[in-house]
Amino acid sequence: MTEKITFVASYSGGKDGSLALYRAVKKGHKPISLLITYNESALRSWFHGVPAAVLYNVSELMNIPLELVKTGEGNNYAKDFENALAHMKKRGAHACLFGDIDIQEHRNWCDARCTNAGLTSMFPLWNGNRRELVYEVIDSGIKAVITIVDTSKMSENFLGMTLTRELVEEIAVGGADICGENGEYHTLVYDSPLFREPLQFTLGGIVRSSNISILPVSLA
Numbered sequence: 369m370t371e372k373i374t375f376v377a378s379y380s381g382g383k384d385g386s387l388a389l390y391r392a393v394k395k396g397h398k399p400i401s402l403l404i405t406y407n408e409s410a411l412r413s414w415f416h417g418v419p420a421a422v423l424y425n426v427s428e429l430m431n432i433p434l435e436l437v438k439t440g441e442g443n444n445y446a447k448d449f450e451n452a453l454a455h456m457k458k459r460g461a462h463a464c465l466f467g468d469i470d471i472q473e474h475r476n477w478c479d480a481r482c483t484n485a486g487l488t489s490m491f492p493l494w495n496g497n498r499r500e501l502v503y504e505v506i507d508s509g510i511k512a513v514i515t516i517v518d519t520s521k522m523s524e525n526f527l528g529m530t531l532t533r534e535l536v537e538e539i540a541v542g543g544a545d546i547c548g549e550n551g552e553y554h555t556l557v558y559d560s561p562l563f564r565e566p567l568q569f570t571l572g573g574i575v576r577s578s579n580i581s582i583l584p585v586s587l588a
Contacts, residue, residue, distance in 0.1 A: 464485075
């Protein structure tokens with residue numbers, strides 16, 4: 369019998385982290401918290417730019433507690449993350465789960481944070497085929513809407529669209545990575561088999577900064 373692990377999930381709100389979390393839960397592992405890095409000056413999560421109210425609602429819909437890691441850039445980011453992991457260890461976590469797929473530099477960073485905090489790192493998606501993984505997201509019932517696009521790599525016309533097999537193939541045909549693993553696009557998961565019911569949200573008008581186009585997310 370496979371050992372059941374109590375873990376904390378490094379969670380961005382996007383499709384890959386959601387699939388990693390879903391896989392772990394299906395195997396019987398127990399999540400005790402979602403760990404989300406939060407840019408306090410911007411009042412948004414780092415990288416995916418989701419406001420706290422939306423994050424807490426997602427947490428409630430999955431019945432998994434949320435821990436915001438309020439942090440800045442640079443060295444403080446890594447240290448603040450490690451401190452949060454150490455806190456989770458005291459609360460009973462044995463591991464931290466990540467949704468990374470195959471970028472070794474990202475894995476090295478995550479492994480180092482966990483080692484310093486005395487936790488094991490878990491990578492349920494590691495070395496998976498990118499097309500197969502994004503298909504698994506879609507086929508498993510995880511609903512993910514595109515909220516951020518790097519317009520140097522793909523059109524902002526994809527903003528606001530929910531991932532389907534047809535849509536991700538269109539993204540790939542345009543030359544972007546089908547999984548968005550190189551930052552081509554980011555998503556917000558608004559429903560999944562782990563949700564009690566779908567997230568009720570609205571998308572604002574496009575905000576552009578250099579080559580990044582964003583649809584702000586808020587609760588409906």
